[in-house]
Amino acid sequence: MIAxxxxxxxxxRRSRSWRSLLVPAALAFAALIALGTWQLQRKxxxxxxxxxxxxxxxxxxxALPPVSTWPDLDPARDEYRRVKFTAAFDYRHEALxxxxxxxxxxxxxxxxxxxxxPARLADGSVVIVNRGFVPEGRQEAATRTGGEVPGTIELxxxxxxxxxxxxxxxxADPAKNLWFARDPxxxxxxxxxxxxxxxxVEEEAPAPPGDLPQPGKIMVNLPNNHLQYAxxxxxxxMALVVVFAAFAAKSGRGEALPDA
Numbered sequence: 001m002i003a004x005x006x007x008x009x010x011x012x013r014r015s016r017s018w019r020s021l022l023v024p025a026a027l028a029f030a031a032l033i034a035l036g037t038w039q040l041q042r043k044x045x046x047x048x049x050x051x052x053x054x055x056x057x058x059x060x061x062x063a064l065p066p067v068s069t070w071p072d073l074d075p076a077r078d079e080y081r082r083v084k085f086t087a088a089f090d091y092r093h094e095a096l097x098x099x100x101x102x103x104x105x106x107x108x109x110x111x112x113x114x115x116x117x118p119a120r121l122a123d124g125s126v127v128i129v130n131r132g133f134v135p136e137g138r139q140e141a142a143t144r145t146g147g148e149v150p151g152t153i154e155l156x157x158x159x160x161x162x163x164x165x166x167x168x169x170x171x172a173d174p175a176k177n178l179w180f181a182r183d184p185x186x187x188x189x190x191x192x193x194x195x196x197x198x199x200x201v202e203e204e205a206p207a208p209p210g211d212l213p214q215p216g217k218i219m220v221n222l223p224n225n226h227l228q229y230a231x232x233x234x235x236x237x238m239a240l241v242v243v244f245a246a247f248a249a250k251s252g253r254g255e256a257l258p259d260a
Contacts, residue, residue, distance in 0.1 A: 025244045029237050036233035043226035053220045056080045061156050067125045070197055075161040080218065083159055083201065087119035087127065088152045093191045094118075094131075096139050097179045104218045108133045114182060115139075115213040116200065118193055119155065126193055128184035128200040129155065132213035147208035157201040158218050162186075 057080055064085035096113040112135040119129045138144055162183040172179040174190040188196040203215040
């Protein structure tokens with residue numbers, strides 16, 4: 001039979017065991033609650049962003065901002081605003097940007113390229129226009145010459161700012177006229193175009209003869225799963241409380257000890 005003194009020491013060890021885990025458990029609980037709260041904050045931010053983009057893309061197009069205001073434009077305030085303007089395309093200096101399925105262009109599928117073409121305004125300034133998507137095999141201009149409309153045309157589109165590259169973005173290959181980010185300044189420098197607008201325009205209309213490149217209206221299609229993420233983190237926090245409370249209660253009571 002186990003001596004009373006030994007049983008008491010075992011109970012003390014059990015008590016110390018759950019008390020020693022109290023601080024780590026509290027830290028884990030605080031971290032889970034913080035993650036859930038952060039997801040709720042992200043949810044509010046995402047909903048505000050979706051509402052803003054939806055309103056901008058539903059608004060009628062306005063005149064393209066004059067060149068004098070370009071340095072003062074702010075992506076947070078001006079990106080995705082719809083604009084209209086008249087310009088003449090410089091098809092000789094178009095650039096191809098590798099493209100795959102795009103969240104904002106559900107009408108685009110498969111692998112292909114965005115056709116980024118300089119458009120010269122009446123005052124001589126240049127805006128790079130994303131004329132739209134061409135599938136693999138139709139990227140060479142010679143395969144779609146019907147889409148090159150001469151002279152000045154009226155364009156409608158949405159202002160966009162340069163893509164943000166990352167460590168996984170391949171380097172551009174200007175010799176092959178191939179880029180991996182829609183960055184008008186980089187493209188203009190490689191093409192020798194001189195200064196261009198700090199933004200590019202995502203063309204909506206008009207569709208060119210032959211429908212290539214394929215322009216299209218941007219659609220707001222941002223995933224918003226933050227509520228379910230928050231529920232998951234909060235659920236894990238509650239599960240931690242239940243498990244720890246059960247463990248502490250069991251350790252405090254002690255378990256029946258077998259006879260020697």
